[in-house]
Amino acid sequence: MEYALFYAEGADALPYAPADDNVGEWVDDVEARGVSEYGERLRPAQDATTVRVRGGEVLVVDGPFTESKESIGGFDVIDVRDLDEAIEVASRHPVASFGRVEIRPFVRWPDADPDSRIVPAGFAERPVRGRRYLLLVVVEPGGERAPAGGDRAEDDGPEAWVREMDGRGVRLFGEVLRGPADATFVRRRHDEVLVTDGGFAEAKEWVAGFDLIEVQGGLAEAIEVASKHPMARGGAIELRPLWPFDVHEDHVARTEREAADLGRRLEPAAAVAAAGSER
Amino acid sequence: MPGAGGATPLAPGIAAALRGAYRSDWARVVATLIRVTGDWDVAEEAAAGAFERAAQTWPRDGVPRNPGAWLTIAARNLALDRLRRRGVEADKVGEWMAMQEAIGGADGPPDPADVVADEEPAWDDRLRLVFTCAHPALPMESRVALTLRTVGGLDTGEIARAFHVPEPTMGQRISRAKRKIRHAGIPYRVPAADLLPERVEGVLAVLYLIANEGYLASHGDELQRLDLAAEAIRLTRLLVALMPDADEARALLALMLLQHARSAARIDAAGDLVPLPEQDRTTWDAGEIEEGLALLSTAAIPTREPGPPQAGPYRLQAEIQAVHARARSAVETDWPAIVARYDALSMFADSPFVALNRAIARGMAFGPQAGLDDLALLEASGRLDGYHLLPAAQADLLRRQGEADAAAARYRDAIALARTAPERRFLERRLAELPGP
Numbered sequence: 001m002e003y004a005l006f007y008a009e010g011a012d013a014l015p016y017a018p019a020d021d022n023v024g025e026w027v028d029d030v031e032a033r034g035v036s037e038y039g040e041r042l043r044p045a046q047d048a049t050t051v052r053v054r055g056g057e058v059l060v061v062d063g064p065f066t067e068s069k070e071s072i073g074g075f076d077v078i079d080v081r082d083l084d085e086a087i088e089v090a091s092r093h094p095v096a097s098f099g100r101v102e103i104r105p106f107v108r109w110p111d112a113d114p115d116s117r118i119v120p121a122g123f124a125e126r127p128v129r130g131r132r133y134l135l136l137v138v139v140e141p142g143g144e145r146a147p148a149g150g151d152r153a154e155d156d157g158p159e160a161w162v163r164e165m166d167g168r169g170v171r172l173f174g175e176v177l178r179g180p181a182d183a184t185f186v187r188r189r190h191d192e193v194l195v196t197d198g199g200f201a202e203a204k205e206w207v208a209g210f211d212l213i214e215v216q217g218g219l220a221e222a223i224e225v226a227s228k229h230p231m232a233r234g235g236a237i238e239l240r241p242l243w244p245f246d247v248h249e250d251h252v253a254r255t256e257r258e259a260a261d262l263g264r265r266l267e268p269a270a271a272v273a274a275a276g277s278e279r
Numbered sequence: 280m281p282g283a284g285g286a287t288p289l290a291p292g293i294a295a296a297l298r299g300a301y302r303s304d305w306a307r308v309v310a311t312l313i314r315v316t317g318d319w320d321v322a323e324e325a326a327a328g329a330f331e332r333a334a335q336t337w338p339r340d341g342v343p344r345n346p347g348a349w350l351t352i353a354a355r356n357l358a359l360d361r362l363r364r365r366g367v368e369a370d371k372v373g374e375w376m377a378m379q380e381a382i383g384g385a386d387g388p389p390d391p392a393d394v395v396a397d398e399e400p401a402w403d404d405r406l407r408l409v410f411t412c413a414h415p416a417l418p419m420e421s422r423v424a425l426t427l428r429t430v431g432g433l434d435t436g437e438i439a440r441a442f443h444v445p446e447p448t449m450g451q452r453i454s455r456a457k458r459k460i461r462h463a464g465i466p467y468r469v470p471a472a473d474l475l476p477e478r479v480e481g482v483l484a485v486l487y488l489i490a491n492e493g494y495l496a497s498h499g500d501e502l503q504r505l506d507l508a509a510e511a512i513r514l515t516r517l518l519v520a521l522m523p524d525a526d527e528a529r530a531l532l533a534l535m536l537l538q539h540a541r542s543a544a545r546i547d548a549a550g551d552l553v554p555l556p557e558q559d560r561t562t563w564d565a566g567e568i569e570e571g572l573a574l575l576s577t578a579a580i581p582t583r584e585p586g587p588p589q590a591g592p593y594r595l596q597a598e599i600q601a602v603h604a605r606a607r608s609a610v611e612t613d614w615p616a617i618v619a620r621y622d623a624l625s626m627f628a629d630s631p632f633v634a635l636n637r638a639i640a641r642g643m644a645f646g647p648q649a650g651l652d653d654l655a656l657l658e659a660s661g662r663l664d665g666y667h668l669l670p671a672a673q674a675d676l677l678r679r680q681g682e683a684d685a686a687a688a689r690y691r692d693a694i695a696l697a698r699t700a701p702e703r704r705f706l707e708r709r710l711a712e713l714p715g716p
Contacts, residue, residue, distance in 0.1 A: 001464040003464075081466070082464045082465070082466040082468075083414075083416060083463050083464040083465045083466060084465075084466050084468075084470065084471075084474065086464070087416070088474075103463075105462055105463050105464060178462050178463070181455060181458070181459060182458070182459050182462045182463040183463075184416040184463060192477075193477070195415035195416055196415070196416075197416055197417055197418040197421075197459075198416075
């Protein structure tokens with residue numbers, strides 16, 4: 001069964017200790033076991049761009065759709081036996097020890113080919129041909145149509161958008177997630193694995209799915225792609241540039257090197273990029 | 280039992296056999312059907328249908344030699360029909376047919392659990408069910424409800440009434456939990472050995488919660504809900520039978536039995552609370568006490584690791600109840616032994632409720648002032664703000680110390696906060712009994 005793992009700090013986060021970061025071992029292990037499909041780190045929240053369409057107008061803002069502690073810092077797609085194995089895999093990820101890992105099952109379509117995978121086979125070897133963004137589909141109040149549940153294909157569902165973006169070679173893969181009621185949080189504290197129900201009833205906004213896109217025209221094109229997604233009207237689309245790194249390098253040195261860019265937006269200002277996309 | 284019993288009243292023997300079968304076999308039937316169909320709703324509907332069929336045919340044909348096997352096979356047939364009608368994949372139905380043949384070839388209907396080959400044949404299906412219902416990815420209130428529904432065989436209305444929520448709310452809670460099991464991939468399996476200790480802990484937590492709700496209702500007019508307490512005992516007994524090596528499960532069962540043994544003595548004819556020192560100890564259930572004490576003496580299985588055996592939190596709580604159970608009268612209670620166990624308990628968890636009980640025990644063992652000092656610290660921590668038993672405990676120790684005025688003030692605080700009518704009446708009585716100025 002396939003799951004998305006989302007890494008976040010969460011409300012009770014401890015400080016990140018780069019010396020304890022063993023993400024390289026984790027990656028080696030999940031690859032050796034064949035349970036990992038694909039995963040990436042994301043640029044921090046200040047490099048997020050959130051796109052909404054209201055009344056036909058494209059509204060673009062710098063920053064993520066939600067406050068930063070809950071903001072996603074990276075993700076993996078795994079294929080494991082069941083939730084217990086997903087919990088085991090998640091609990092050994094270094095983020096579980098200071099933040100939290102959210103385990104989200106995907107919607108399983110009744111007519112889906114049982115052999116198909118979220119991440120296409122051989123994807124990791126595919127050369128990068130443009131700028132990649134994780135496009136997070138966000139359900140939030142105030143959208144212009146009923147929020148999409150996980151269960152049903154909607155009349156104005158994303159099928160047309162998927163066809164268009166697949167045709168343009170922009171969309172690499174993506175899928176709809178089951179709702180927050182089916183989510184599970186995993187944290188590790190004092191060497192104890194803490195598993196909790198992830199579906200809090202008070203959640204007003206949540207990630208309902210994601211796509212990985214690859215664009216030639218930078219943030220401007222990514223915004224254009226996002227604005228065409230039907231959920232830009234129904235909720236919001238958050239664009240997060242990937243932030244690849246060598247999982248086996250010394251994380252203390254890496255953290256020091258990256259400190260200079262911390263808190264600084266490397267993406268163009270959303271307004272500038274959006275203006276560019278209209279030209 | 281829901282669903283059973285038709286328009287015509289059943290002969291008492293048949294009704295008793297049906298009730299007995301429901302009690303002993305509901306979980307087994309549902310558990311087996313969930314494993315084979317992978318569908319909780321089909322399994323429950325088929326199990327309910329099988330009991331309905333039993334209510335129709337047993338009066339005519341007599342109670343079968345092995346009611347459990349009869350019910351399982353009847354439920355299988357119903358589930359098979361339902362799956363076929365739904366047009367479920369041919370291979371699944373085929374699997375069923377193979378199973379049916381295997382059963383047909385045997386001498387009489389054997390226990391289905393023995394027939395179906397499985398990866399973990401040693402585990403009873405009901406054990407899978409218990410672990411799945413208590414999975415940590417489900418919200419605690421759903422775990423409790425689902426365990427009572429699916430393992431306990433209570434219907435949604437009964438569970439809703441027990442927890443004072445509207446029936447539709449409880450129905451949604453249960454169906455949402457089932458949906459999560461299906462969609463999030465919660466396995467129907469006894470956890471692997473490395474996960475087992477923490478998952479057993481999770482199951483015990485669910486059973487403990489059910490028992491506590493039964494022992495001391497958190498609201499309402501009735502102080503105790505014997506249905507829930509008895510249900511918790513029944514389910515824990517099942518867990519102990521399925522996992523005889525789980526020491527803490529045995530200790531939890533002992534704890535429940537020792538508390539339940541006092542249930543008749545805890546309430547007087549007017550429905551008012553009778554505190555432990557005033558209870559008529561001859562009305563304690565000797566059988567339950569004996570069983571509880573016996574469970575404790577065998578729960579002391581030597582640990583594999585070197586060093587002294589570490590008593591778990593349920594064992595410590597059960598031992599506290601055992602001290603009470605062994606005391607022939609209130610004044611003979613070995614309070615220092617109780618204090619020692621609360622000391623050990625407070626090492627496990629930094630719980631204000633343990634701290635409260637420890638303070639009371641210290642007051643009884645070492646004089647009221649020792650307890651009042653502890654309670655003053657606890658009150659200052661603010662961790663039990665709004666909890667009626669804190670001022671009630673202070674009032675009781677002040678009363679024992681002869682400080683009637685201070686005791687009266689604390690009784691009034693406790694009365695304002697009390698959550699059940701019997702507790703409120705008890706506190707009012709205590710207040711009235713204080714010597715006047």
